[in-house]
Amino acid sequence: MPVPADQAHPLTADVAIVGGGIIGLATAWRLTRAGLSAIVIDPSPGSGASLSAAGMIAPVSEMSYQHGRLFALMRDSAAEYPTFVAALEADAQTDVGYRETETLVCAADPADRQMLADLQHYQQAAGGEVEALTSRAARRLEPALSPSLSGAFHSAGDHQVNPRRITAALQTVLPAIIRRTAVELIETESSSGTAVTGVRLDDGRTITAPVTVLATGMTPTRAPLPDDVPLPLRPIRGEVLRTRLPSGLPPLLEHTIRGIVTGRPIYLVPRADGEIVIGATSREDNREGPSVEGVSQLLRDAQRLVPGIGECELTEVTARARPGTHDDAPYLGTVGTAGRGPISGLIVANGFYRHGILLTPLASRLAAQLVLRELDPPTVPESTDHPATADTDHHHLQTMNPRRIAHPAAENQPQGGRP
Template sequence: MAKGSLAVIGGGVIGLSVARRAALDGWVVHVHRSDETGSSWVAGGMLAPHSEGWPGEERLLRLGLASLRLWHSGFLDGLPDSVVTARESLVVAVDRADAADLKTVGEWLAAQGHPVEPTTAAREIEPLLAQGIRHGFRAETELAVDNRAMVDALAGHCERLGVRWAPPVAELTDTEADAVVIANGIDAPSLWPGLPIRPVKGEVLRLRWRRGCMPVPQRVIRARVHGRQVYLVPRHDGVVVGATQYEHGRDTAPAVTGVRELLDDACAVMPALGEYEFAECAAGLRPMTPDGLPLVGRLDERTLIAGGHGRNGFLLAPWTAEAILGELNGVPLPEADVVGGAVRVR
């Protein structure tokens, strides 16, 4: 028996995850989405709360770890195994200052009760690393997914559950559903003015394996390169390299400086990538909040927000779906204690 009708505005990983979870729970769901690709199409697809963490981000770490557990305990049910492209992260440092940063992160994680496994022999774990790279740590529970395959798989599962597609809306009154979830990324403030969500640009590259090249790494490689961060995420046909991060309005044109730095840093970490095909360069707009925490909760009796996930949309998708379902059913998640911007998330 249907619990009620739900309109989800936004067809990225967050909107589709919310729609799927609600449909599984018995809601009649419509997803309002456009044909344009958003930030989910450009993402690296890392599920990496340990290796993304930094002192001062304790609440984000807790959310990320809670959501990673959901990835491991059922969120992938009904989806093809092929969406997962890596089941471990290796975080490495190029120089001594980078190694000191990694030590800081490792000590902070241990202080939070989530120690990682340090190593001074990173090339024994990943032989394709550049000579001289020794220091790092392993995060063995972290995952990576093919972001595009994941979005397609979620959409397919939604269809099998009876979720219907609908065109974008300009006003919340354009839908007559019992409840509405705003999950359209950087466009959320257009539907609810005052939401503290802004676009933050990030370039991402795709390098394709070619015959005769060294093989694709089997784990995510995250590196600090002279203070900058770069990640290498396996795909079935190559590697995703990312990502820059800076404020530039709604500009999605890749910039030469950002692309050059990503290529230089990627090859400094794994020189064999220089033989791969340069297949794609794209830029996406992450929906960021002032404090870096997502906005997930109720705005009024009918309207909920699931936005502002920044660089962690894929990681936090399962937790967000559970939190929204809890709000819809009147049983909020006990760990939903994050304050994001102006929205109180219990």
């Protein structure tokens, strides 16, 4: 169990990680496995976007137009999931709900089917494996589907995991979690430039660390970046419903169901314990709670694809803000300004929008590598049991480079604090 680090003295570590969402927690876990001391700072770990997420590991069916460069990130992270899950389950001695359930993508009407057919060609051109099915063939695979469907597509490689179980497991294996809010970065200036040397908490205490990772998502209060390091995020909220069939009834679904209903996307994700997660709307407004229209829309569209969902009990409604960027690519890397140059000791991991769960294995591994490079002297991870090559990792880091915002040319520069 995590040590109540609120009472730990002195407050020092090799790395301070601000943000206890799935990526912040997973990064801390990887660093502790590499022999470093990591402190996670979050007043309520696992309660942000990770709490609402359905957990689809679906690089193919998550792919959309103009986001082709994200497909490589999603594909490679999905490939790392089995290794990631096996290691975490071994450390935490618990099941995190990883299931190799296949995905059926369904069209409610002919216009929806044409939209999905066009998207299928785009996905296949990028290397995704998607098979067109008739509605009759889809219902043979999943009898609960509506007989009025216009068509379907089969994605055998898209799987799922339970994000709540992952964040809970990560918290059990981390030695230090401070349930406070980090309100300020501690910066020092020298002839060599600016360095972040830790954070200040809302109770006045400080944590000193040679490297700080900001993985805060859209938490209401988050350790601010320096004013001259603009990394804009926009909160994209989405209602997510959790339902359950009455006790004693057989499972309603075996496959993950994604679909388009009169142009609106929807998904239904069945858990092994009988829960079915339904989501998700997408809205950019200032309402923090669920909207009546969003909930009713999801219920209507879910019943259009799977009529039997009406027999389920509605057990939970959430609406969390997912952190979006201007181009929907995440921020992962070091930051800097034109005036001051790179800021050492600081790494940003944010802006994962709806792909945070899917990208967790890849993003947390790369974030841990960046931390290790920032240390003086740089530390080399003990384990390299992942399929990605150094060249592939470099390409992924360029896609997620935070410095692409203010300095587009920086996308071609190496990541990390050392050449």
